[in-house]
Amino acid sequence: MAITIACIGSGNMGSALMKGAVKIIGGENISFTDPNQEKAQALADEIGARVFPSNYDAVKDAEFVFLAVKPQVLGTVLEEIAPALQMRIEEKKPAILVSMAAGWTIRKIQILLDVGSTAKLMGPDWAEANPALTKPVPVVRIMPNTPALISQGVIAMAASPQVPEETLAELERLLSSTGIVDRIDESYMDAVTGLSGSGPAFVYLFIEALADGGVQAGLPRDKALRYAAQTVLGAAAMVKETGKHPGELKDMVTSPAGTTIAGVAALENGRFRGTVINAVEAAYKRSKQLG
Template sequence: MNTKNIACIGSGNMGRALMKGAANIIPAGNIGFSDADTAKAEVLAKELGAKVYSSNYDAVKEADFVFLAVKPQVLGTVLEEIAPALRMRVESKSPAILVSMAAGWTIKKIQILLDVGSVAKLIGPDWSEVNPTLTKPVPVVRIMPNTPALISQGVIAMSASSEVPEETLAMLEKILSAAGIVDRLDENYMDAVTGLSGSGPAFVYLFIEALADGGVQAGLPRDKALRYATQTVLGAAAMVKETGKHPGELKDMVTSPGGTTIAGVAALENGAFRGTVINAVDAAYNRSKKLG
């Protein structure tokens, strides 16, 4: 793989996770950070052996891949700032590949904003009617990673605009794979991915905490209850992944007639456990759409 330069605008948890993985694929010196909080970017750059760009403009000017690791609420402002540099790269026939992980922001919306140059023209329910002829659109890849990418166990969904060459997309996929599994899918599913794997780790953490609390209530010491709960969730997930069996089938393997497990399952169902989890994913999905 030809060595590429990566710029990451934003140095929060997700930027750190993905760049930490990228440093296993390309030299850390080819990775740079740009952040409104320069001190924060410098700390992360030192940790990885990366560099710090003096501005977002310089980051876009030098990088082959520009990761946008910023909150959806500030993405518009960042895009307005870097739009001239991105368009200049397109005009010079050496476009930077923009990689966005902002929930709700579609590839189309990003490309139109970069073309019209002002987020004000896209505000409101009718932004989709702003549809100029994009003769030279900026190539954009939209991803949705999750926080287990920090330990190389993430799920990273990926969609790309037609302007991204397959060879380049394959290279990006290899870089991202250092942080977890990478799965290409139609962009129409990205908000659903956000609700499931993007927000899902928080739901699992709540379950682990509750499972451990149940152990404490039953008399286990806190440290042992948390250890057992964590390994139980890890092992159960591995069973689903490794056996390929449906979770319901694996559940039935543990659930003996008149036994302890069915008593616990009945208690979960009385509390609308499955319906509540479904509603949590749906709520996160709907919030993702609104953020766009």
């Protein structure tokens, strides 16, 4: 029997993961919902998928239900699909919920689905602490990043005990079409969000600044940007492929009294490393707040 996926949301992340999944299961086994029906239909047409009129309809039969929505609206979506998910548990055909919402723990998602409006009325702190789970929905929490759009992403993954190992391996195979998949303890997920989830934006800023430096030194803009992007790509590949510490690789480039050490000194004077650390920490803290 073919794997089926319902993807709630057709934004960058949802579309990236589904464009990877279509290579494995085909578009006929993928469906979308989105408040913007035109956007969802355009994506569905591109990969040969279909569009459902409501979130409830989309999750009634899918094996995997991807929640590709922003953390701020996840609660509303869970409220809409809870009856369908609970019905499937009663029928002993539970759907596997795959959430990529920053900050939302597996526990919180399960309780909001289990007790619905009660948890909403009592508030998030109560929902997180309440021990009563009568019919827990199987949930997998993932944190992908935007390079998944070109199959170069990093996807961290943690699952609830209700997800069978063979099903988790199946999901891992689907996600691997968009990049590296790494299983982690859920307690690390906010840190992953701050590092690899938000990290591409920090790298883009660095590439832009590197290219600006080249322009200031006299390079044409197109060449400066091309050289900056390839330099970052090549440096990252060196870290991955050699297995050497970045500090060791840096030392290989910095000859005594040379050009590189002069540039490194300028970065250190500007607190480059401390600023990057602070950026990851700020994103990590924001992820926790969103939950």
